Amino acid sequence: MPDDLFQRYQAAHRAYQAHARACTSCTDQARCTQGTRLWESFVRLQDAYLQRKRPR
Secondary structure, three states: OOOHHHHHHHHHHHHHHHHHHHOOOOOOOOOOHHHHHHHHHHHHHHHHHHHHHOOO
16 A cells, blocks of 8 residues: 555645646746645655655
């Protein structure tokens, strides 16, 4: 069974990528309000996943 946190962080990344492809305001250096929200969600979930994977 796939790791739920991994699945959620991958879904957040796909959501951000889909938004970035369609949004004319988002760039690598600046993001619109929705793009910022999606990016921050991805980063937060990825950080949580990677933190959990680190050996203690």
